[in-house]
Amino acid sequence: MTATLELPTATKLAATLRGVSKSYRHFDLENIDIDLPCGTVTGLIGPNGAGKSTTMRILMGLVRPDSGTVSAFGQPVSSNQANAKSQIGYFCDDMRLYKSESIAWHMQFVRSLFPSWDDDYAAQLLDRFGLVAEQAVKGLSHGQRVKAMLLLVLARHPKLLILDEPTNGLDPVAKHEILIELMKVVEDENRTILYSSHNTQDVEQICDSIIFIDRGRVIAAQNKDDYLEEWRRIKLHVPEAWQPPAIPGLNLESSFRNLRVVSLNRFQEDIPAHLRSSGASIESVERMTLEEIFVSSVMRGREEAKETNE
Amino acid sequence: MNAPIIQILFLKDLFLSRRPLFAYFVAGLGSCVLAGIPQPTIAFIGFILVVTVAIASGIHLIGTLLLSESTDQTRLFVMSLPVSLLDYSLAKIAVVLTTYLIPWLAMFACSTIFAFVLPWAKPGSAVVLPALFFFLLASFMVQLVFAVVTESVGWTISVMVGGNVLLNVFLMMVFSDPEIAAVTKSDVLTWPPLILQILAVEIGVIAVSLLAVLLVQTRKRDLI
Numbered sequence: 001m002t003a004t005l006e007l008p009t010a011t012k013l014a015a016t017l018r019g020v021s022k023s024y025r026h027f028d029l030e031n032i033d034i035d036l037p038c039g040t041v042t043g044l045i046g047p048n049g050a051g052k053s054t055t056m057r058i059l060m061g062l063v064r065p066d067s068g069t070v071s072a073f074g075q076p077v078s079s080n081q082a083n084a085k086s087q088i089g090y091f092c093d094d095m096r097l098y099k100s101e102s103i104a105w106h107m108q109f110v111r112s113l114f115p116s117w118d119d120d121y122a123a124q125l126l127d128r129f130g131l132v133a134e135q136a137v138k139g140l141s142h143g144q145r146v147k148a149m150l151l152l153v154l155a156r157h158p159k160l161l162i163l164d165e166p167t168n169g170l171d172p173v174a175k176h177e178i179l180i181e182l183m184k185v186v187e188d189e190n191r192t193i194l195y196s197s198h199n200t201q202d203v204e205q206i207c208d209s210i211i212f213i214d215r216g217r218v219i220a221a222q223n224k225d226d227y228l229e230e231w232r233r234i235k236l237h238v239p240e241a242w243q244p245p246a247i248p249g250l251n252l253e254s255s256f257r258n259l260r261v262v263s264l265n266r267f268q269e270d271i272p273a274h275l276r277s278s279g280a281s282i283e284s285v286e287r288m289t290l291e292e293i294f295v296s297s298v299m300r301g302r303e304e305a306k307e308t309n310e
Numbered sequence: 311m312n313a314p315i316i317q318i319l320f321l322k323d324l325f326l327s328r329r330p331l332f333a334y335f336v337a338g339l340g341s342c343v344l345a346g347i348p349q350p351t352i353a354f355i356g357f358i359l360v361v362t363v364a365i366a367s368g369i370h371l372i373g374t375l376l377l378s379e380s381t382d383q384t385r386l387f388v389m390s391l392p393v394s395l396l397d398y399s400l401a402k403i404a405v406v407l408t409t410y411l412i413p414w415l416a417m418f419a420c421s422t423i424f425a426f427v428l429p430w431a432k433p434g435s436a437v438v439l440p441a442l443f444f445f446l447l448a449s450f451m452v453q454l455v456f457a458v459v460t461e462s463v464g465w466t467i468s469v470m471v472g473g474n475v476l477l478n479v480f481l482m483m484v485f486s487d488p489e490i491a492a493v494t495k496s497d498v499l500t501w502p503p504l505i506l507q508i509l510a511v512e513i514g515v516i517a518v519s520l521l522a523v524l525l526v527q528t529r530k531r532d533l534i
Contacts, residue, residue: 100326101326113315114392
């Protein structure tokens with residue numbers, strides 16, 4: 001399944017991926033379609049190895065797709081790589097700075113490449129993150145290294161921010177500091193952010209749209225509030241030989257004796273009545289957390305893929 | 311191609327390699343001075359050191375400037391900046407060549423000057439110097455081709471070992487040639503045909519390697 005976020009008409013796009021595929025020996029990214037409207041904060045959630053980093057690297061022009069097109073601010077990324085990247089700030093957990101040099105040296109280096117570099121903002125970020133500009137990178141902790149790299153990205157005021165698991169491996173305090181700073185960035189309505197994580201809580205805090213990705217495929221893409229509004233978990237007591245009625249988006253999650261747990265991704269007020277008419281009695285109708293919705297989406301996607309392959 | 315970006319990347323790498331570059335420059339000149347001392351054992355040690363500095367600087371600079379960016383994951387940082395694959399590749403090749411050529415040129419120039427200036431040296435001995443230094447440069451260029459193609463330290467070291475074996479064959483071939491041996495003991499510099507043939511082959515290898523490095527590096531689809 002491929003999906004795109006619904007766009008209001010005439011919304012400008014910061015970036016698009018159309019039919020993007022990339023094959024590796026043991027992994028395929030399949031037919032990815034993603035639209036990132038200007039000013040939105042989109043979360044890319046997926047399990048480890050789902051294809052989040054590959055998707056982001058393709059969007060950044062760091063990896064060339066086997067097929068499909070990628071554009072940023074209306075320009076194709078492949079033929080206009082340097083120009084596209086001048087408006088994109090990219091952070092990824094695998095990225096490293098030069099160990100022997102200081103944060104100040106890196107700031108100077110990045111500033112030489114970006115006319116938009118903001119010295120005052122960089123100084124503020126140094127202060128807020130508790131970093132010492134003269135400190136060599138080899139002496140930084142993991143959290144300080146992440147903060148230093150984010151400083152190098154944020155101080156150039158990129159129009160599009162691509163953040164690949166920025167809070168991975170951070171202690172709660174460092175994670176809080178970084179999320180607070182990102183929330184300040186989000187307040188700038190002209191800034192577009194694509195934020196990947198397998199931690200749904202981080203994504204829930206700052207994102208307004210969410211894309212679920214698993215095994216190289218986009219399995220769902222929607223506004224965060226729509227996910228929370230449309231998904232429900234219903235616990236049912238059912239008679240023997242009960243069969244789930246044909247309700248779109250209904251999925252049997254577990255069964256124990258006469259208890260059934262079903263999830264719905266298109267919940268409507270009349271569905272409980274529909275279930276009752278099938279002979280079931282309803283124990284509870286619960287809203288689901290984003291993490292539960294994510295897990296349920298992944299499991300549904302995998303079952304669908306399995307059925308398709310069979 | 312964006313010349314200002316290439317210049318920034320070039321200067322960045324030149325700055326990052328300043329310490330080994332200075333060390334190889336000083337070690338190279340020191341080795342040349344030793345090689346110029348009129349005492350056979352010390353002069354021989356100096357000669358061996360000149361060759362060692364040329365080989366060691368090549369493998370070290372390829373390792374630190376080219377191969378380690380991939381293993382240290384600093385390449386991801388550089389490529390996240392507004393840098394195209396072509397800019398990155400051209401800057402990288404230029405800086406690797408420059409940093410190698412600085413100590414190489416210093417040693418070549420110093421050895422040549424000594425051959426003409428030192429009272430106990432024979433000017434004819436300068437005839438083997440271009441062949442020797444161009445052999446070292448050609449060997450470095452072949453290592454560079456393998457480093458760029460394979461991005462593997464193991465392969466690059468294997469090629470370096472192969473180059474060292476060939477160097478011994480080359481030295482035996484040059485010094486066992488009666489015509490070259492006679493010229494090296496002469497006060498007049500003349501160019502035996504074998505030296506000219508060797509130089510032609512070496513320059514050919516250097517040119518082909520440079521072309522191969524540029525072609526391979528600039529045609530890579532992904533650097534990450």
